[in-house]
Amino acid sequence: MKIAIVGLSGCGKSTCFRAITQKTKRESEGLDPTKPHLGVVKVPDWRLEMLKSLFNPKKITPAEITFEDLPGFHIPHIKEIEALMEVLGVFAGRDPVKDMDDIGVEFILADTEVVKHRLSSLDKEMKQDRSPEKTREHETLLKCRECLERNMPIRSITLTHDEEKSIRGFQFLTGKPIVIVGNIGEDQTGSGVTGAIEAECARRGFKSVEFCAELEAEIADIDEPERGPFLKELGIEQLARDRVIDIAYQALGYITFFTTKGDETKAWPVKNGVTALEAAGKIHSDIQRGFIRAEIVNFTDLEACGSVQEARKKALVRLEGKEYVVRDGDIVDFRFNV
Incomplete structure (x- = not known):
């Protein structure tokens, strides 16, 4: 399972990546900002603790998600992932809803180019071969083109299983699930500043979460023994990163089943x-x-x-x-x- 973290310049995308993956500032300083970076996180699941008390295994293995921090809109890399996490900076001078629209336009333009080139090639191929597979692909791509021309994402089209299968290989960006992260400043916590984002996400059918990346990245730099008392002093019972990871897991369309064999209890992520x-x-x-x-x-x-x-x-x-x-x-x- 892989999710790409994307966002416009200055939104705090890389800080979000560091906070979610718990990479320290020292670990992040050596990373090349022009290249993609990966971080694997464990999916929080309280049920594993319950199973541990029942079966007493020596090893507990949670499900995992790989997050990828991309330099700008690196389309080839984005196409290789299962879902998109859009980071919107909720700071003074920024319009997060407009940023969401601008990112959506970039993805629509990228998908439009793919559809255009494939339809051009397919028209030539079908002069020699009008197989059912090619005909289905052609008809499905026409549906996609019509949708994109109306500035609508491909995920808004209802496709049959066969239609979806015929275009699966294109990995259309506007067909991928999306999670919206409203990245707020430390002084905005609990202020309700992400209300406009939440309303817009509800309208578009996106999952969204408020996240103070700067604060949680600072927490990642604190040594584990000192972290608990620090969180208690701030009145924080649970890191927001856990909610971000959980919502990302849901957006991927996964459920979890468990096995308890031998000395290991393991969570297995599978598509619903x-x-x-x-x-x-x-x-x-x-x-x-x-x-x-x-x-x-x-x-x-x-x-x-x-x-x-x-x-x-x-x-x-x-x-x-x-x-x-x-x-x-x-x-x-x-x-x-x-």
């Missing part, structure tokens, strides 16, 4: 709607190839019962087949034979 067979392949191809059944109990039921044994007594532990659609919070034991 995957089957048990597809989830098995996430762990190992052998498990998918030799899939027999999946023994499943959902976290909500397990938490209410207090143990797997009690969940069994109440018939809440089930055996499911290949076509079962995995739910968020499922604890799965795959049975397989190869």
Whole structure:
């Protein structure tokens, strides 16, 4: 899972990256500002602590997201990611809603060029080959072009599975999920200055979060033993970065299932709607190839019962087949034979 952090000059994009990935100022000073930078973060999930108390594993492995800080609008790199995090500076002299519009225009122009060139090539190819696949791609790209000409993102079009598949390889920027981060100053915390952003995001269907990147980047520079008392003194119970990571995870369209095998309890991120067979392949191809059944109990039921044994007594532990659609919070034991 990879999310690109983008934003206009002066919005605090790189500070956001440092705060989210917890890179210290010293670590960041040696980075080349003209190149993309990666940071891997663990997805906060309180359910892992509950599972730890029940199964007592030696190792807990949370899901992870890779964030990429890009130098400006580096289109080739942006196309290789799954979602976009737009950082909007909410400072004096800036208009964050206009910045959101300006970024959207850049993405629409980039997608328009891709559609234009592909349609030109496809028109020539279809003089020799009018296969169903090429015809479907052509019709879908025409839909995209019409949408972009109206200054609308491709994500606003309702496409069938086959249509979406026919253009998947283009990785259209306006087809990617978006998270909006309203980057505020330390003196703006709790002031409601991101209200206009939140209203606009609600209208466009974007997820948004308020974030004081400067403050949280400063916290990243504090040694771990001193960090707790510092946060307590400021009255901060939870870092806002955790909310940013959680919202980014949601925007990607992922859910989490868990396995508790041997000495490890692990969170596995999968796209919402995957089957048990597809989830098995996430762990190992052998498990998918030799899939027999999946023994499943959902976290909500397990938490209410207090143990797997009690969940069994109440018939809440089930055996499911290949076509079962995995739910968020499922604890799965795959049975397989190869």
